[in-house]
Amino acid sequence: MSTATVESPGPAGPASGPNRVDKEQQPYVEVQKPRRTGIKLLVLLAVWLVLYAVFKGKMTKALGLQDTNSLHQKLNDARDWVQLDGKDNWFFGGVLGAIGDALDAIVKFFQELISIPAFPRPVPEIGWLGVVAVLAWITYAVAGLRSTLLVTGTLLFFGVTDQWSNSMDLLIITMLSVVICILIGLPIGIWMARSKAASGVITPVLDVMQTFPPFCYLAPLALFFGIGPACAMVLTIIYALPPVVRITEHGIRSVSPTTIEAARSLGLTRQQMLRQVQLPMAKRTIVVGINQCTMAALSMATIAALVNGPGLGKVVVSALQTLNVGVASVSALCIVLMAIMLDRTTTAASERGQGRSNVGSASGMGVMLTGVVLERLPRWATEDAGRGQRLPRVTAAGRGFLLALLFVPAVVLVLLSRQQLNLATFPDVSETPVLKWISGPQLAKGINNFTDWLVSGVDTYTIWIKDHITMWFIDPLQSLLSDSPWWLMALVLLALAYVLGGWQPAAYTLACEVIIYFTGVWNDTMVTLSMTLIATVMTMLVAVVLGVAMGRGRKADLIIRPFLDAFQVIPPFVYLVPALALFGAGRFTAIVAAMAYSVPIATKLVADGIRGVSPTTVEAVRSTGSTRWQMISKVQLPMARESLVLATNQGLLYVLSMVVIGGMVGGGSLGYIVVSGFSQDQLFGKGLAAGVAIAALGVMLDRIARYAAARYGR
Amino acid sequence: MTLTADQPTSDTSTSGEAAVHVSGLWKIFGPKADAIMKSDDAQLSRKDLQEKTGHVVGIRDVSFDVAPGEVFVVMGLSGSGKSTLVRLLTRLIEPTAGVVKLYGEDITAMGDKALLDTRRRRVSMVFQHFGLLPHRKVIDNIAFGLEVRGEAKGGRRNRAQEMVDLVGLSGYENNFPDQLSGGMQQRVGLARALASDPDILMFDEPFSALDPLIRRDMQNEVIRLHHEVGKTMVFITHDLAEALKLGDRILIMRDGEIIQIGTPDEVVAAPADEYVRDFVSDVPKSHVLTLKWVMRAEQPGEVDASSPVLQAGQIVRDAARVVIDHHGPCRVVDGDKVVGVVDEEDILRVVVAEEGLQ
Incomplete structure (x- = not known):
């Protein structure tokens, strides 16, 4: 090493011989054992x-669905104790009770304000017209005209489809949770950005929070808070908090070190640095974090219907339970529209008033939610912003004046909506021409007719697909996993973890197996695992095909990406509806819904990996005269291995959380037990145990996948 | 083999024809390149065209020939189009107009299959950032071209091993590229290019990413390999010293156009314009110029049979010792014929002029 490059500089240099390169640097090369x-x-x-x-x-x-073991009984007893005697306990009654009561009170206050009759009034304090006016005004203030039109239209649609009150409830739960997330998450994120120790302690906690499938929070929270709005709020806050914290930390940390250094050289204190440099420069990133938080909150607030959280989710749940696709679809449509509305509004707000210089860092944020830094903002988000930048129609002062001016009609409409009954509750449009076709019941009927017609047209194919995949893949694998003796499965999983990732994931696996064993739902966990594995394999098949197409061609990317973006905005709960319509209730339906949920993220990761293959390499390979297939199979896929492993890892976790939710449409096993735990008193303990099993399964899969990724993803 | 069936003339043409023949080659970047090519807009300057249409001229009406076995250097600053040019030669970038022939075969008219075959057998490229496959061992990287054209594993391994030895990488066959230093990685790139035994090697700024010492090393390696395997080489660089060192002839480009084509001493001694003059102003002229460029006409009685004889093609620096020791005019001959004389003063003018510049 020390005698690097002492070479004879003779021009032709054949004298120095073929092995003279040994004198050049000789990097230390580790010999790898073949695995x-x-x-x-x-x-x-x-x-x-x-x-x-x-x-x-x-x-x-x-264990039969109605059968329980002693642990489940004990949990039931615990629940009884919490409900009966817990009120006198300082923790359950004092701390949690106070939090729960406060949350209930806040939710009730807003509900009476805009969604349910405020006693003694027969209607809410503010009627629909007032709500529309105020929300439109706020949207105009923070996000501009386009978003305002979108918000107004969406709100009116809620009214027309007769979902006004449910929509407002969902909006209340979502927005209140977001506000609380910001109040908690922002300071924590700032603290983490400024203290390595804080970051080191909190990051693993966030990791765990994000590894657990949302379903497994349900039962324990229901135990602590009882079912109802408070529980729904806590659930939503826990689920939506990590993105705010993470992205805030990331935003502040990624302020350029040069800027920090320059500011320090001017003698700024830490406080000044934070307020005058770091926060302003991280502002846009933080707003992106709020966008992510909002979307997460919405999807969780929907699921929170299972613990009796108010809102559209409740309609979806009851409609799913009666397999009424039409009614479920109307609510699902409202949820999707609300998702689009919130996404566009927060995105537009984040784009407003800022240069485009930050787009790069902001676009890295999308998947901080999932712990990956590859995702992009929806394309239109940045393009809209670009257009807005070039032609500012109104100056800042003019805008302020306009807003103040517009505030007057907003207030007038609010007052009107308090006086006039038909402005307070949304008028029934089922007799109105044109509008009647999209009024709630009509729309539901229409959708039912349409799906019946559609399904009767394609059901020979869908049922064929369903039956064959069930017969050839789902049944055999499920039998292999769930008909093996428990000790055999435990050993197989341990061995698998060891072979794929070494002793560390094996240790995690062992711990998780112990937990699952004691929850008493071992067999159901294996059924869930088999469905998860099949859905993951199918997800990856689709993701690789789409991802390769997107990674190789700009055109394919332009066509496919908007669909993926749209799919990602939709709360996962909603996927169940079309899956149910096409395939009827059953395990296959749960798998399809899981694929719909996980394919977008996996596809984007694969596409990023393919695109990440260095252009020089691609060109060099082209110059050797390789065909397209040779390029894909010998170069692009192998080189994108890291992304493929990552995509599988992410896909697996997404699939797991959705397969569990799929318990509601006949997926059975763990998810169904959790849901039953809320509807049947004596199954509460078992549902809670199933939630724990889901968490253990999630951690186990995540650890195996992570260590395997670290080993093979290089 | 399909090669001989498809191109029956290739063997006979090798001696007489140019290895690379380029005529009227254009590349305009942008969606409406073809339409612009046909219109008068093509005559606009690069800047004007970009302002008017948003299209960029990469290569403008370039023509040249490279003789078999020649080392032909294309030189220019970044953005001058030299990298585009070398990619047009194998249609890694599609030309907008013009003809490229490699040993008489018209690349621009080829179908996909023939083009792939050309890339597999006749031309190889070496890239600035190596373009190695990080998931393959050195030996498999080198054998990649052979694998792509479907050769059996045993045969391509043997061939690749020969190449490993040729470029001096013995002992590193089973390492992965990222375990090697930059210079060694480029040796892998070189070996990969040589493995398919192409007629023409193309280098796209192969050594720009390397340390100066390693770069010098690799240049010597190229010279050595050229001596040993005698391939035609097209070499892209932005480094004038490299161009002068390696090139039999040098093509200087600016804004996609040819400014000058000439031997190294022609370029230095007779720059075509201010751009080239500026370029070569820092070159130590005594290291490049031959006596041809510094000699003057013989005056009667100035020299006689006893005066030393020097070849016109000799580099000034190498002749300096003789001339200065002689303390008088020396004869300069081209073959047998005396073409001029040089004395101390002529030599010093070259050397001192340079000192003055520095």
Whole structure:
């Protein structure tokens, strides 16, 4: 090493011989042992299959849905204690009770303000017209004219479809949660950005919060807060908090070190630095974080219907339970519109008044939500902003004046809506021409007719697909996992974790297995696992095909990406509706919904990986005369391995959370137990245990995937 | 082999024809390039065209020939179009207009299959940032071109091993590229290019990313390989010293156009315009110029049979010792014929002029 490049500079230099490069730097090269993972896995599979054949159906730990074990009973007792005696306990009654009561009171206040009759009035304090006026005014103030039109239209649609009150409830839960998330999350994020220790402690906590599928929060929170608005709020806040914290920290940390240094050289104190440099420069990023938080809150507030949270989600749940696709669709449509409305408004707000210089860092934020830094903002978001920048129609002072001026009619409309009954509750439009076609019941009927017609047209195909995939893939794999004795499965999973990732994930796996064993729902967990695995494989098949197309061609990217963006905005709950319409209730439907939820993120990661292959390499390979297929199979896919592993990892977690939710449409197993826990008193303990099992399964899969990714993703 | 069937003339043409023949080559970047090519807009300057249409001229009406076995250097600053030019030669970028022939075969008229075959067998490229495949071992990188054209594993391994030895990478076959230093990685790139035994090697600023010492090393390596394998080489660089060192002839580009084509001493001694003059002003002229450029006409009785004889093609620096020791005019000959004389003063003028500049 020390004698690097002492070479004879002779022009032709053949004298120095072919091996003279040894004198150039000789980097230390580690010799890698061949791992032979493939062979090990094959051996494992063979042993498994033999033992499966021998022991099939024995010691499977299967437990009927209505059966419970002693742990479940104890949890039931605990629930009874919390509900009866907990009020006198300082923690349950004092701390949690106070929080719960406060949240309930806040929610009730806003509900009476805009969505439910405020006793003694027969209507809310502010009627629909006033709400529309105020929200439009606020939107105009923070996000501009386009968003205002969108918001107004969306709100009117809620009214026309007869979902006004439910929509307002959902909006209340979502926005209140967002406000609380910001109040808590912003200071924590700032603290983390400024203190390495804080960051080191809090980051793992956030990791865990984000690894757990949302479903497993439901039961314990229901235990602590009882079902109702307070529980829904806490659930939503827990789920939506990590993005704000993470993105705030990231935004402040990514203020350029040069700027910080320059500011320090001017003698700014830490306080001044924060207020005058870091926060202003991170502002836009933080707003992106709020956007992510809002979307997460909306999707969770929808699911919170399961713990009796108010809002549109409730309609979806009850409609799903009666398999009424039409009614579910109307609410789902409202949820999607609300998602689009919130997304566009917060995005437009984040674009407003800022240069485009930050687009790069902002676009990195999207998937901080999932712990990945690759995702992009929807394309139109940045383009709209660009257009807005060039032609500022109104100056800042003019805008202020205009806003003040517009405030007057907004207030007038609010007052009017307090006086006039038909401005307070949304008029029934079922007799109005044209509008009647989109009034709630009519629309539901129309959608039912349409899906009936559609399904009767395609059901031979959909049922064929469903039956064949169920017969050839789902049933055999489920049988293999759930009919193996529990100890065999435990050993197989341990061995798998060890072979793929080493002893660390094996240790995690062991711990999770112990937890799952004691929850008493081992067999159901294996069923869920089998569905998760199948859905993940199918997700990856689709994601690789789409991702390769997107990564290789700009055109494909331009066509596919907006769909993926749209899919990602939709709260996962909603996917169940079309899946149910097409395939009827069953495990396959849950798998389809899981795919719909996880394909976008996996596809984007694959596409980013393919695009990330260095252009020089691609060109060099082209120059050797390789065909398109050779390019994909020998170069682009192998080089995008890291992204493929990451996509699989993310896809797996997304699939798991959705497969569980799919319990509601016949997916059975863990998800169904959790849901049953809320509807059947004696199953509460079992539902709680199932939630724990879901969490354990999630952590186990995440750890195995992570360590495997670290090992093979290089 | 399909090669001989498709191109029956290729063997006979190698001796007589140019290795690379380029005529009237254009590249305009942008969606409406073809329409602009046909219109008068094509005659606008690069800047005007961009302002008017948003299209950029990459290459403007370039023509040249490269002889078999020649090292032909294309030189220019960044943005001058030299990298585009080399990519047009194998249609990694599609030309807008013009003809490129490699050993008589018209690349621009080829179908996809023939083009792939040309890339697989006749031309290889070496890239500035190496373009290696990080997931493959050195030996598999080198064998990649052979693999792509479907050769059996044993054969391509052997061939790749020969190349490993040729570029001096023995012992590193089973490493991954990112375990090697920059210079060694570029040796892999070089070996990969040589492995398919192409007729023509193209280098796109291959050594720009390397340290100066390693760069000098690699230049010497190229010279050595050229001596050993005698391939035609098209070499892109922005480094004048590199161009002068390696090139049999040099093409100087600016804004996509040819400014000058000439041998190294022609370029230095007779720059075509201010741009080139500026370019070569820092070059130590005594290292490049030959006596041809500094000699003067013989005056009667100035020299006789005893005066030393020097070749017109000799570099000034190498002749300096003889001339200065002689303390008088020396004869300069081209073949047998005396073409001029040089004395101390002529030599010193070149050397001192340079000192003055520095």
